[in-house]
Amino acid sequence: MKIFIDTANLAEIKEAASMGLLDGVTTNPSLVAKEGLEFKPLLKEICKLVDGDISAEVVATDTEGMLREGRDLAKIDAKIVVKVPLTKDGLKAVRTFAAEGIRTNVTLCFSPTQALLAAKAGAYIISPFVGRLDDISSDGMGLIQQILTIYDNYEFDTQVLVASIRHPMHVVDSAMMGAHIGTMPFSVITQLIKHPLTDLGLERFLSDWKKSQK
Ligand code: G3P
Numbered sequence: 001m002k003i004f005i006d007t008a009n010l011a012e013i014k015e016a017a018s019m020g021l022l023d024g025v026t027t028n029p030s031l032v033a034k035e036g037l038e039f040k041p042l043l044k045e046i047c048k049l050v051d052g053d054i055s056a057e058v059v060a061t062d063t064e065g066m067l068r069e070g071r072d073l074a075k076i077d078a079k080i081v082v083k084v085p086l087t088k089d090g091l092k093a094v095r096t097f098a099a100e101g102i103r104t105n106v107t108l109c110f111s112p113t114q115a116l117l118a119a120k121a122g123a124y125i126i127s128p129f130v131g132r133l134d135d136i137s138s139d140g141m142g143l144i145q146q147i148l149t150i151y152d153n154y155e156f157d158t159q160v161l162v163a164s165i166r167h168p169m170h171v172v173d174s175a176m177m178g179a180h181i182g183t184m185p186f187s188v189i190t191q192l193i194k195h196p197l198t199d200l201g202l203e204r205f206l207s208d209w210k211k212s213q214k
Helices: 010-019 029-035 041-048 063-076 088-100 112-121 131-135 140-153 168-175 186-193 196-212
Strands: 002-006 024-026 053-058 078-084 104-109 125-128 159-162 181-184
Touching: 002 088, 002 186, 010 041, 010 186, 029 078, 041 063, 053 104, 063 078, 063 088, 063 186, 078 088, 088 112, 088 140, 088 186, 104 112, 112 125, 112 196, 125 140, 131 159, 140 159, 140 168, 168 181, 168 186
Parallel strands: 002 024, 002 181, 024 053, 053 078, 078 104, 104 125, 125 159, 159 181
Antiparallel strands: none
16 A cells, blocks of 8 residues: 655654655645745646656636646646645536646545546546545545445546545554555654654663673
8 A cells, every 4th residue: 555645844754755655645735835935836746756657736616727736836847746625617627628638636526426536537536535524424444445336337537545544443443444655644654653662672772782781
């Protein structure tokens, strides 16, 4: 499973990339707004730091506007994947982008029917939001299983990117189900590494070693 970081923060991206485990970056308008930096220069910096897909989202809500913004974003770097919301206008834009060879990440997916339509439109990536579904007492990971089954049934190439990951169990379940990508905040990437028994074991090894050296 590919691991993406869900942030527009350069320090976090740099740190995760230095671990050698980063396969890509997802951003969204909220994450970019938090950084208080200009969008395009920020994307250029991110592209320099990571060798992988970098999702950049359009903010227009009509097809023409999405096409205009998306074409512009795609010109920044070959790594850019244009993020488009899962709306009627969005699906129209995805079809045109696919015909033009521009890769899309269809975001704000909350149902299997939405995912089916995105794949039929030619999406490169579909982003179902598991955490936000869990928040409203729906089964986020259940949606991932449904989408994987549907895509498998019809041999769609669209990659399933598990978005809105909140904790390591979302990552474990995604990998068990065979999702293609998981995008997560830096805090979750850090949690994936940690285990109290690793810390305790290391502490004991080092203290035993120290004692033997006297
Ligand atoms: O980038 C999309 C998604 O991962 C957002 O997650 O935590 O805001 O629901 P969250």
